Amino acid sequence: MLKPLSLTLCCVGLLPLATFAASYDCTRASTAAEIAVCDNPSLSRMDEDLAVTYRSLLDRLPPRQAAHLRDDQRSWLVARDSCGADVRCLRARYQERMARLSEY
16 A cells, blocks of 8 residues: 555656646647647647736736737737647747737
């Protein structure tokens, strides 16, 4: 029988396998880009960082600028999805988007 500490260490050791996830529900990923982001810990982390930055901006911007940011984000998602499962392309799109968001 496993002792409580051993069981805890065992379960904690498994956490990294289960915890990397994009800013969206990966079980509902439907595009090749979404699936690739969910399958790649680095891209998933980039997606999470981008989502935090995006939400923070939306909360701080006046309504007209927030509406523009939402439109801009929708356009970016189309560009991101055009990468398909190409990790290099996706990484570049995320880097470009973070740079663009930092301009707001």
